[in-house]
Amino acid sequence: MTSSRTNPPSDRAAGTDVGSPAWELLLPAVEEPARRRGRALQSALREAVRSGRLVPGTRLPSSRALAADLRVSRGLVTEAYEQLTAEGYLRSGRGAGTWVGEAVRAAAPEVRDLAERAPGVRVDFRPGTPDLSLFPRAAWAAAHRSVLGRLPHDALGYPDPRGLPVLREALAALLARRRGVVADPERLVVCSGVAQATTLLGFVLHGRGLRTVGVEDPGSHEHSALFTSAGLATTDLPLDDEGLAIEPLVRSGVRAVVTTPAHQFPTGIAYSAARRSRLLDWARTVDGLIVEDDYDGDFRYDRAPVGALQGLDPRRVAYTGSVSKSLAPGLRLGWLLAPADMTDEIVARKRTMDLGNPSVDQAVLADFITRGGYDRQLRRCQRAYRERRDTLTSMLAECFPGTAVSGIAAGLHIIAGLPGRYGPEPVLLARAARAGVALRPLAAKTAASGDRAVNLVLGYAHLAPSEIERGVRLLAEALRDPAGPDPGEGRGRVFT
The missing domain is CATH 1.10.10.10 (Winged helix-like DNA-binding domain superfamily/Winged helix DNA-binding domain)
Structure with a gap:
């Protein structure tokens, strides 16, 4: 040519x-x-x-x-x-x-947005999302400008797959101070949220010959999906009032289990000290691994947060966390701190997955932490979320007398047990959907049958107090409507 x-x-x-x-x-x-x-x-x-x-x-x-x-x-x-x-x-x-x-x-081909949305919903009580309007835009932008102004040119090359040293040092100090974690910066790996941390662990466990991992029931559906993507099966393990039940865990034969001990998702309980001790004894006995998902451990409203399980035995616990609840899930920044003998395998897998997280984003988070911005953000969120939790519990008491709110005063959601007169569950969910109120029922494969209470997992962090009040009133009005759809219609409209 x-x-x-x-x-x-x-x-x-x-x-x-x-x-x-x-x-x-x-x-x-x-x-x-x-x-x-x-x-x-x-x-x-x-x-x-x-x-x-x-x-x-x-x-x-x-x-x-x-x-x-x-x-x-x-x-x-x-x-x-x-x-x-x-x-x-x-x-x-x-x-x-x-x-x-x-x-x-x-x-031209349509460019689709596959992010989860809730079209037609007036008030969305489904859990899992913080208030994104609380993201500290001005402080984050200032940190971004400051970092770009002093970041050396070589920092824009391929990073250490574990993460920038400055961020690993900042995170290690933060986790030791706030969560009681035994944090060695050399073993800390920066990940794209807890999702990638879980997947990395899944690949390493699979490479070591494990084929099944235990998960809490009820628990986060994402854990099972992530381990499945790494070639591992999962087995559901029941809870009791103190945490993961030990006897079923022993009988299952698994040697790795995922837990949320600081604030179990979704039941809202905190593992008791005795149960934590027995869980660690199990791990030592079977040469096993406990994966700790500390998804919202910083948010406790009635007392200081319970320290991380990892701090009791770093050799038996892989600790994971992220900024998804404290800052924003869209940042895709999290961390994994695994036992020392797993670190090299995790880093090798991380290298082949993505060559490391974006350097600038890591440097900004490090700056935000070391200059005190992260602590200020946590205090701001704690004040807002405590107020919203109080608003939700008071509105439920007013509009649904007899409702039992279970779990500790922590996190971004509650479990509300509405009296049986507001059920059955399919009818309640169908009428809520018709009124534009999105709900998530508490579903557990091992849940006791015959319990007539309608148990709902209600997220509140992303809703302003006025929206919470409106949502509860809309639900109350919907349940007073005698023309609500029948259970058969409801099953096709449940929000989960």
Whole structure:
């Protein structure tokens, strides 16, 4: 090909660069036999418009320039332009050149957003999301500017897959101070949230020959999905009032189990001191591993938070956490602190997965922590979430007398046991959905049968007090409606 393909004539300057990949799509067409070359050129040009490689409003080269660039006759290009203009793909005017038509927008592929949304919901009580409006935009932006101003050039290269040393040091000090974690910066691995930390552990455990991991029941469905992606099966293990029940755990034969001991999800209990001790004894006896998901351990409203289980035996506990509840899940920043003999395997797997987390984001979080911004953010969130929890419990007492709120005063959700007169559960959920109130029922495979209470997992952190009041009143009005749908209709409309 001639150099004109990469150095387009000046008459093409107003449009797309003919050296761009869009024009590369035309090259196979001009290599067709002469009798098929015209149709092939039209087809290639048409597909370039349809696929969005040539966007609406793009000015095309003149027929003479494109013909010279592709080494075909000008008549072939002119014919292609005329044909696509007739079809509406292109538009042209005397002396104005040829352009990609605006009407082609409808033919462009839809760019979908697969993030979870709740269309049509008026108040969403489903748990798991903090108040994203509390994200400290100004402080984060200031830290970002400060970091970029002093970050050395080599810090923008591929990072240590464990994370930037400055962040690992900041996190180690933070976790030791706030959560009682035995934190060695050399063993701490920065991850894309607890999800990646769990997946990394799953791959390492699978590589060591484990095939099954125990998970809490009820518990987070994500744990099972993440371990499945790493080739591991999961077995459900029941809870009692003190935490994970030890006897079923022993009988299961598993040698690794996932726990949420500081604030069990979703029941809201904190593991008792005796149960923590027995759980560690189990791990030592079977040469096992306890995975601690400390997803909201900083948020305790009636007393100081219970320290992390990992601090009692770092050799038997892999500790995971993130900023998803304290800052925002979209940051995708978390950490994993595993027993020393697993660190090298975890780092090797992390390296092959993504070569490390973004350096700038890590440096900003390190700056935010060391300058006190993270502690201030936690205090701000604690004040807001305590108020919202109090609002929710008082509204439930007012609108649903006899409701039992279980679990400790902590975290971002509660368990509300509505008296049986508000059920059965399918009817309640169906009427709530019809009223635009999104709910999540407490579902446990080992839940006691015959319990007539309707147990709901209600998230409150992401809702302003006024929204909480509105949501509870909407639910109360919906349950007073005698024309609510029957249970059969409800099963198709439950929010989970």
